[in-house]
Structure formats: structure tokens, C-alpha cells
Amino acid sequence: MSTMLVVRRVAQAIPxxxxxxxxxxxxxxxxxxxxxxxxLENPNVRPADIERLKVSLGLDRPLxxxxxxxxxxxxxxxxxxxxxxxxxxxxxxxxxxxxTLELVSASLAVALLAAIPVGVITAVRKRAVVDRVTAALTVxxxxxxxxxxxxxxxxxxxxxxxxxxxxxxxxLLGGGLGDRLAHLVLPATTLAVLHxxxxxxxxxxxxxxxxxxxxxxxxxxxxxxARQVHYRHALRNALLPxxxxxxxxxxxxxxGAVMTESVFAWPGxxxxxxxxxxxxxxxxxxxxxxxxxxxxxVMNLLADLAARWLDPRVRA
Amino acid sequence: xxxxxxxxxxxxxxxxxxxxxxxxxxxxxxxxDLALRRAAPSAGHWFGTDDLGRDxxxxxxxxxxxxxxxxxxxxxxxxxxxxxxxxxxxSSRRGVDAVLMRVTDAMLSIPRLPLLMTVAAILQPSxxxxxxxxxxxxxxxxxxxxxxxxxxxVPRGFVEAARAxxxxxxxxxxxxxxxxxxxxxxxSATLAVGRSILMESALSxxxxxxxxPTASWGNMLYQAQAxxxxxxxxxxxxxxxxxxxxxxxxRAGEQLQR
Numbered sequence: 164m165s166t167m168l169v170v171r172r173v174a175q176a177i178p179x180x181x182x183x184x185x186x187x188x189x190x191x192x193x194x195x196x197x198x199x200x201x202x203l204e205n206p207n208v209r210p211a212d213i214e215r216l217k218v219s220l221g222l223d224r225p226l227x228x229x230x231x232x233x234x235x236x237x238x239x240x241x242x243x244x245x246x247x248x249x250x251x252x253x254x255x256x257x258x259x260x261x262x263t264l265e266l267v268s269a270s271l272a273v274a275l276l277a278a279i280p281v282g283v284i285t286a287v288r289k290r291a292v293v294d295r296v297t298a299a300l301t302v303x304x305x306x307x308x309x310x311x312x313x314x315x316x317x318x319x320x321x322x323x324x325x326x327x328x329x330x331x332x333x334x335l336l337g338g339g340l341g342d343r344l345a346h347l348v349l350p351a352t353t354l355a356v357l358h359x360x361x362x363x364x365x366x367x368x369x370x371x372x373x374x375x376x377x378x379x380x381x382x383x384x385x386x387x388x389a390r391q392v393h394y395r396h397a398l399r400n401a402l403l404p405x406x407x408x409x410x411x412x413x414x415x416x417x418x419g420a421v422m423t424e425s426v427f428a429w430p431g432x433x434x435x436x437x438x439x440x441x442x443x444x445x446x447x448x449x450x451x452x453x454x455x456x457x458x459x460x461v462m463n464l465l466a467d468l469a470a471r472w473l474d475p476r477v478r479a
Numbered sequence: 480x481x482x483x484x485x486x487x488x489x490x491x492x493x494x495x496x497x498x499x500x501x502x503x504x505x506x507x508x509x510x511x512d513l514a515l516r517r518a519a520p521s522a523g524h525w526f527g528t529d530d531l532g533r534d535x536x537x538x539x540x541x542x543x544x545x546x547x548x549x550x551x552x553x554x555x556x557x558x559x560x561x562x563x564x565x566x567x568x569x570s571s572r573r574g575v576d577a578v579l580m581r582v583t584d585a586m587l588s589i590p591r592l593p594l595l596m597t598v599a600a601i602l603q604p605s606x607x608x609x610x611x612x613x614x615x616x617x618x619x620x621x622x623x624x625x626x627x628x629x630x631x632x633v634p635r636g637f638v639e640a641a642r643a644x645x646x647x648x649x650x651x652x653x654x655x656x657x658x659x660x661x662x663x664x665x666x667s668a669t670l671a672v673g674r675s676i677l678m679e680s681a682l683s684x685x686x687x688x689x690x691x692p693t694a695s696w697g698n699m700l701y702q703a704q705a706x707x708x709x710x711x712x713x714x715x716x717x718x719x720x721x722x723x724x725x726x727x728x729x730r731a732g733e734q735l736q737r
Contacts, residue, residue, distance in 0.1 A: 183585040190598055302733065306726040308677055310684050311700060311718030314707055322708045418590030422681060426704075436593055437685065440600050448597050452589065459588040 243446040263431030269351035274359040282366025304360025313426035330428035370401040414462035418455040489731035497547040504537040527712035542694040550676035556614025561621025569629025599687040669732035
């Protein structure tokens with residue numbers, strides 16, 4: 164893969180990032196009253212205080228000036244201070260990243276462990292009972308509201324059966340690896356279900372297409388054992404588009420974790436977001452939206468480059 | 480055309496349920512019965528009662544009206560927006576097309592639930608505004624499929640013939656392109672209904688969507704969260720209603736795609 168291509172792709176991502184920063188900034192400032200609207204209704208906050216806040220936050224300046232100042236800050240890592248506790252937003256976000264990464268990687272693993280074998284089996288045995296049952300289950304999986312699934316799992320496995328703790332990332336006194344894993348099981352499952360269902364469906368159709376190609380027929384004709392045809396010949400080819408989809412979804416998972424983290428009181432970025440939302444902690448909200456969009460764009464870029472690198476046919 | 484009924488039948492059934500829900504409900508949605516608070520499901524209250532003694536079945540039926548109405552109207556908004564953007568992008572010069580598609584890419588890159596939650600928290604929308612907001616974050620998929628469909632139609636003779644005859648661009652779109660994209664629009668619309676219902680329920684679950692005392696499935700779950708362990712029925716039924724509705728819509732969408 165040529166360096167030129169990488170440079171070109173990165174260069175293409177920059178206008179996209181600028182555009183979405185404008186969109187996010189515009190949407191949050193389009194509200195009547197702007198970011199301080201929440202204080203306007205609070206009888207304890209005097210109009211003079213609001214004016215003072217406005218000036219100290221630079222909200223009295225023209226919008227384009229504010230945008231440029233905000234953008235410069237975002238790029239240089241100066242994301243402002245949290246309205247809630249006055250600490251730098253960068254610090255508040257950074258301390259939440261490990262928990263979210265832990266949750267997202269666990270969910271990713273669970274979803275892949277389910278989707279790959281089931282996707283292969285259903286593609287190979289189209290219209291068999293396994294395939295029909297899976298089809299019904301995966302439609303159900305993509306239709307489930309994640310927060311309700313989380314509440315149900317919590318009720319059944321934590322409250323009724325007592326098999327797993329209902330919330331948090333670890334017990335109060337820390338606890339070992341077992342304790343951490345026990346806390347991880349329910350939220351990771353909740354977050355994984357949607358993607359496991361979607362990915363199974365995707366792999367089934369990708370694999371189905373590969374199985375129709377001639378080299379598969381040729382392999383079968385040469386007497387290659389069925390297992391080997393499916394896993395060595397067909398699956399490898401289907402995995403390429405599959406992993407592109409997985410990478411894009413993994414980026415979405417980071418923000419998709421908002422619901423799961425809120426239900427299970429998981430101390431990650433999603434939890435920070437809902438806390439910030441409840442208090443209208445506007446600097447944190449802006450940073451979260453911008454950061455999670457950047458993650459999506461970067462993963463898009465990586466997925467594109469990875470696909471080219473892995474597939475000799477599209478290597479330029 | 481024989482594949483159409485499945486999808487439309489589901490949508491019609493949903494509209495009917497939403498329309499007649501209040502007459503099916505055994506109680507008034509805000510009728511408080513303090514003597515019968517937090518009652519488990521029984522013959523008098525099939526789905527039990529909540530912490531104010533309100534009938535959960537009644538509220539779920541009234542919630543159906545709000546949730547389904549928002550779902551359908553928001554989906555209609557999304558599909559209309561997406562269709563217009565897709566049609567214009569697909570049939571315009573490269574520059575216009577490129578700009579519209581970059582905006583689509585940008586909107587697709589911003590995680591939509593957090594975006595919507597933030598905007599809703601700031602605006603504290605009324606129900607009509609909520610419909611508009613949910614609709615405005617859901618048009619990108621439609622825009623993409625419509626554009627792709629239009630790009631496949633343009634090289635065919637009839638569009639070129641119409642243009643050569645001097646037919647105005649808007650008329651080419653309305654008379655020659657629109658009739659040919661109804662298939663993808665139908666699929667797109669069905670999927671958008673499911674997504675919009677989920678989106679509204681999530682917003683209301685976080686307390687930034689439909690505001691109490693108006694019942695929606697999402698805000699019933701929001702209120703149920705605290706009492707989940709002792710009165711699970713309060714959370715069970717509204718959640719099941721969301722799940723079943725979205726499931727029906729998604730299955731209808733699948734049948735359309737076949």
C-alpha cells in the first residue's frame with residue numbers, strides 16, 4: 164500500500180471532521196438561550212450571574228469567533244472545564260476511558276464468538292432448522308431496546324438468581340479478577356446482543372455469496388473436505404468485508420454504551436455522558452460528542468486502509 | 480407488488496392500535512388509586528399498578544398512541560428528507576452531489592443517540608418538536624439508498640430522453656425518478672419506523688423525551704427503573720410493548736426486502 168494513498172485518505176478525513184465539528188457546534192448553539200438555557204429557569208440564579216457566566220465563558224462573543232476558539236481548544240487538548248465540578252474536561256474524560264474500553268472489548272469478544280460460528284453454520288445450512296431459528300432470534304436481537312434488555316438481565320440474574328452483581332465495575336473493597344469479571348458479564352452481554360445479531364446476519368449473507376463462487380465449487384470438486392472448504396476457503400474471503408463492518412460498529416459501540424452504562428452504573432464514558440446530561444454540563448457534552456464522532460471517522464479510515472492492506476485485489 | 484401487503488398491514492395495524500388505544504383502556508390514564516399502589520397483576524389490573532396506583536395496562540395503551548405516533552411521524556420525516564436529499568444528490572451535478580454526500584457522511588459519523596439526547600436536553604421539546612428532532616437524525620440511510628437507486632436509473636434511456644426533450648429537472652425527478660424508487664422507499668420507511676420508535680423510547684427512558692404525566696413506553700420504563708426490583712411488572716410490560724412493536728416492524732421490513 165502506497166504512502167500516497169494513506170496520506171490522501173487522511174487528507175480526505177479532515178474536511179469531514181471540520182464539517183461535523185461545525186454541525187455539532189451549530190446544533191448545540193442553535194438552542195434558544197444557548198448552553199446556559201438551563202440556568203434561565205432556575206430562580207436561584209440571578210440574571211446578573213448569567214451575564215457574568217456568559218462573559219467568563221466567552222459566550223457573549225460572535226458565534227464564528229466562539230467556534231474558532233472552541234475548535235482551537237479541541238485540537239490542542241484544551242477542552243475547557245466541567246460545569247459540574249470545575250475540573251478540566253480532558254481529565255474527566257480520560258479517567259473514564261479504561262472502563263469503557265474494558266466494556267467494549269468484552270462485548271466485542273462475546274459478539275464475535277457468537278456471530279462467527281453461527282454465521283458460518285447458517286450460511287452453510289441455508290433454510291435448515293438452525294437457519295430459521297437463528298433468523299428469528301437475530302431479528303429479535305436487533306429489535307430489542309438495549310436498556311430494557313439490561314433491566315431484564317439485571318432483574319433475573321442479579322436480583323432473582325443472585326448469580327452476578329447488578330451494577331458497578333467492582334465491589335467496594337476492590338476485589339480480584341473474578342469479582343471484576345462477574346461485574347462485567349451482564350453489561351457486556353447487554354451491549355453484545357445487538358451486534359451479535361447484526362453481525363450474524365451480515366456474515367451469513369457475506370458467506371452465502373462467497374459459497375456461490377467458482378473457486379468454492381472447484382475446491383469441492385477436488386474433493387477438499389467440507390469443513391476445510393467452509394473455514395479455509397469461504398470464511399476467509401467472507402471475513403474481509405465482515406471485519407470492515409465490525410470495525411465500524413466497534414466505533415459506534417463506544418457511544419452505544421451510553422444506555423448499557425447507565426443501566427448498570429458502569430463508570431465509563433457513557434456514564435459520564437448521562438451524568439453530564441442530567442446537569443446540562445455543556446462542556447462535557449460537547450467534548451463527548453466530538454470525541455465519539457472522531458472515533459467513528461478514525462475507525463472508518465482504519466477500516467478502509469485495513470481492507471486494502473488485507474486484500475491484494477484492492478491494494479493500490 | 481404482491482410483497483407489499485405484509486409491510487403495509489403491519490403499519491396499518493399499528494395506526495389502528497394507536498387510534499383506538501384509549502377506548503381499549505379499562506381506566507383513565509391518570510386515575511390514581513392510592514389504596515391500590517404497586518399492586519401485582521390481577522383480574523382487575525392485568526398488568527398491575529404503579530407507585531401512584533395507576534393502571535399499567537391503561538398507561539401502556541395510552542403510551543402506545545404516543546410512541547407509535549412519534550415513531551410513524553418521525554419515520555415519515557426521515558424518509559421525506561432522505562428522499563429529497565437522495566434525489567437531488569443523485570440527479571445533480573458532481574459538486575452538489577459531493578456536498579450533500581459529505582453532509583450525509585458527517586451526520587452518519589456523529590453518534591445519533593447522544594446527539595439527540597443532548598439537543599433534546601437543551602431544547603426540552605414538545606411532542607411535535609420531538610418528532611422533528613427524531614426525524615432529523617434518521618434521514619441518512621434513506622438518502623444513501625435513494626441516491627444509489629437514482630444513479631442506477633439515470634444512465635437508462637428514459638431519463639436521458641426526458642432531459643433531451645427539455646423536461647425541467649424537477650419534473651424529471653417527480654415524474655420519472657420518484658415512481659421508480661417507491662420500492663426502496665417502502666423498505667427504508669419500514670426500517671425507519673422501528674428505529675424511530677427505539678429512538679423515542681431511549682430519549683424518554685433518559686427523561687429527555689416525552690414528559691410525564693403523558694405516558695410513553697420509554698418514560699414508563701424511566702419511572703419503573705427505581706422500583707424494578709420490587710415491582711418488576713411496571714417495567715416488564717412497556718418494554719415488551721416496545722420490543723414486540725419494533726420486532727413486527729422489522730419483520731415486515733424483511734418481507735418487503737425479499
